[in-house]
Amino acid sequence: MSYKTLLFLIxxxxxxxxxxxxxxxxxxxxxxxxxxxxxxxxxxxxxxxxYRVPHLExxxxxxxxxxxxxxxxxxxxxxxxxxxxxxxxxxxxxxxSILLIATALGLAxxxxxxxxxxxxxxxxxxxxxxxxxxxAVAIPSVSGAPESQREFIVYEATFSDILGVIFFxxxxxxxxxxxxxxxxxxxxxxxIFVAAVAxxxxxxxxxxxxxxxxxxxxxxxxxxxxYLIGDKLHLPALIIVFFFGLAMSxxxxxxxxxxxxxxxxLRQTESxxxxxxxxxxxxxxxxxxxxFLAFGYSIDIxxxxxxxxxxxxxxxLLFIFALRFLYLCLTQRKAVLPQGFIAPRGxxxxxxxxxxxxxxxxxxxxxxxxxxxxxxxxxxxxxxxxGSLRFGAExxxxxxxxxxxxxxxxxxxxxxxxxxAHNGV
Numbered sequence: 001m002s003y004k005t006l007l008f009l010i011x012x013x014x015x016x017x018x019x020x021x022x023x024x025x026x027x028x029x030x031x032x033x034x035x036x037x038x039x040x041x042x043x044x045x046x047x048x049x050x051y052r053v054p055h056l057e058x059x060x061x062x063x064x065x066x067x068x069x070x071x072x073x074x075x076x077x078x079x080x081x082x083x084x085x086x087x088x089x090x091x092x093x094x095x096x097s098i099l100l101i102a103t104a105l106g107l108a109x110x111x112x113x114x115x116x117x118x119x120x121x122x123x124x125x126x127x128x129x130x131x132x133x134x135x136a137v138a139i140p141s142v143s144g145a146p147e148s149q150r151e152f153i154v155y156e157a158t159f160s161d162i163l164g165v166i167f168f169x170x171x172x173x174x175x176x177x178x179x180x181x182x183x184x185x186x187x188x189x190x191x192i193f194v195a196a197v198a199x200x201x202x203x204x205x206x207x208x209x210x211x212x213x214x215x216x217x218x219x220x221x222x223x224x225x226x227y228l229i230g231d232k233l234h235l236p237a238l239i240i241v242f243f244f245g246l247a248m249s250x251x252x253x254x255x256x257x258x259x260x261x262x263x264x265x266l267r268q269t270e271s272x273x274x275x276x277x278x279x280x281x282x283x284x285x286x287x288x289x290x291x292f293l294a295f296g297y298s299i300d301i302x303x304x305x306x307x308x309x310x311x312x313x314x315x316x317l318l319f320i321f322a323l324r325f326l327y328l329c330l331t332q333r334k335a336v337l338p339q340g341f342i343a344p345r346g347x348x349x350x351x352x353x354x355x356x357x358x359x360x361x362x363x364x365x366x367x368x369x370x371x372x373x374x375x376x377x378x379x380x381x382x383x384x385x386x387g388s389l390r391f392g393a394e395x396x397x398x399x400x401x402x403x404x405x406x407x408x409x410x411x412x413x414x415x416x417x418x419x420x421a422h423n424g425v
Contacts, residue, residue, distance in 0.1 A: 039296020
């Protein structure tokens with residue numbers, strides 16, 4: 001393939017992704033499904049000409065990790081911490097952590113005792129990617145929702161990504177789960193949290209002192225390097241990315257009062273927030289485009305004839321959403337709908353699935369495949385679409401009825417003119 005053809009295909013993919021994003025905003029149909037479909041169609045076309053993309057298995061994890069960093073950074077930059085939101089943040093953290101652990105343990109039990117996998121640790125390794133809510137899909141899907149519901153989903157999906165990576169690494173790296181392994185996990189989390197605070201303030205100070213017009217990609221490169229170092233040391237380095245974005249978007253709130261007189265220059269970086277957010281959003285869009293295209297391309301279309309995967313995927317989806325609705329009914333009844341439907345799987349699920357060692361996939365009984373994972377991802381997105389469309393339509397109908405009632409009753413000005421009480425009579 002010539003470089004001109006490759007350049008043409010890359011630009012065409014970006015244009016298609018942009019059009020898919022416009023369609024998603026108008027119809028709420030997830031653009032990720034369209035990107036995966038485009039990847040599947042490209043695979044069919046390439047197979048008909050006998051062409052294969054080399055080294056795709058090595059490209060996907062790299063794209064996924066960069067995409068994960070950008071998505072978490074974008075989400076953190078959008079969050080605002082206030083005293084009024086502490087309850088919301090705590091509820092979303094509890095929802096993300098409890099549902100992640102309960103879903104993973106439940107699916108691992110199903111894999112081992114009903115699908116013949118046998119090894120519970122391996123079953124848990126496969127269950128965690130299916131238990132993580134994708135912030136890359138969930139956050140854009142609630143852009144038009146009421147603020148309280150939107151913020152809950154943003155916090156919950158972001159926490160789910162971070163906790164999912166921590167949980168997955170814990171299961172992968174510890175063969176025995178005892179008091180010592182949990183103590184080590186707590187110590188690692190504490191170390192990375194302290195490091196995240198120090199690194200976030202260092203990067204903000206560095207950002208304030210950079211005179212060069214190129215700032216974002218320098219900071220992004222440092223964040224990627226820090227993430228890779230933490231990943232190599234089996235530390236939850238995604239917390240560094242999250243805390244940096246959170247610190248940048250909540251600079252005034254997170255700086256202790258005693259330090260504020262020493263941070264006059266640091267607080268000037270708030271003026272860079274909007275530009276930083278735009279650059280992170282566009283970079284995440286670009287990486288997400290090629291990741292889901294590559295993932296769709298990597299799926300062998302012939303495996304769609306395996307009907308067992310449809311039954312297994314349907315069972316997994318039923319378990320995931322039944323557990324989610326049960327939890328929301330018990331903890332926050334007023335917010336069950338449509339939040340119960342918004343739990344899509346996506347980039348983080350694929351990334352964790354690809355991180356499972358090849359040796360671990362050689363096991364008797366049911367072994368989740370890339371095709372099975374795709375069915376779960378697509379199914380969760382379609383359920384999310386149903387919830388968004390149904391309850392979005394209900395909100396629109398209620399708003400329209402309220403407007404009609406207001407029109408019949410007249411504007412407040414008209415009422416004041418007709419009501420003598422408003423004129424002091």
